[in-house]
Amino acid sequence: MKKIISFGVFVELLIFLIFFLSVDDISETFRYSARYSGRLSLIVYLYCFYVFSREFERNKYNKTKKVVLLFSVLHLIHFIYLAFSVWLNELPIIPYKLLGGFIAYVLIIIYPFLIDKIKKTIYHIVYFYYVGIVMAVTYLARIKGEFVGAPTELFHYFGFTIVILIFILFGYKIFKTS
Numbered sequence: 064m065k066k067i068i069s070f071g072v073f074v075e076l077l078i079f080l081i082f083f084l085s086v087d088d089i090s091e092t093f094r095y096s097a098r099y100s101g102r103l104s105l106i107v108y109l110y111c112f113y114v115f116s117r118e119f120e121r122n123k124y125n126k127t128k129k130v131v132l133l134f135s136v137l138h139l140i141h142f143i144y145l146a147f148s149v150w151l152n153e154l155p156i157i158p159y160k161l162l163g164g165f166i167a168y169v170l171i172i173i174y175p176f177l178i179d180k181i182k183k184t185i186y187h188i189v190y191f192y193y194v195g196i197v198m199a200v201t202y203l204a205r206i207k208g209e210f211v212g213a214p215t216e217l218f219h220y221f222g223f224t225i226v227i228l229i230f231i232l233f234g235y236k237i238f239k240t241s
Contacts (some may be wrong), residue, residue: 154212
């Protein structure tokens with residue numbers, strides 16, 4: 064597992080290095096690093112949800128625990144990029160809009176350490192759906208043009224659509240096995 068986490072951290076640092084070398088302004092380096100780091104987090108989150116749905120029936124989450132730890136580390140790095148981007152680009156902060164994301168970040172950080180202690184399956188499901196909803200809402204806000212300095216891109220439609228489809232597909236699988 065250490066190798067996978069190390070590789071993930073390497074990819075995160077590579078993302079930063081690419082933009083550090085290709086963009087003249089450090090604030091834009093962090094903006095792009097946050098953007099592409101977030102996309103990496105989406106891919107890892109989707110994989111985590113897939114692994115969870117595979118282990119759900121047995122109620123044993125050994126592999127899920129490992130991949131959500133990877134997700135936690137990578138999303139923490141994403142948060143650092145994002146925080147520097149907001150600070151350096153002097154982006155407006157609207158506290159009530161941050162609350163949902165803040166809760167998601169806390170859950171992302173603590174879940175790998177609590178997964179073995181959680182006995183009720185519904186809490187695992189709430190974790191995956193809540194984090195996914197925050198991601199979907201973020202992509203929806205980008206689609207609606209509500210992010211300063213982040214024009215709507217085709218990827219935002221893809222990200223939103225794939226999260227909704229995964230909710231439906233994995234939700235059906237989880238419902239079917241319970």
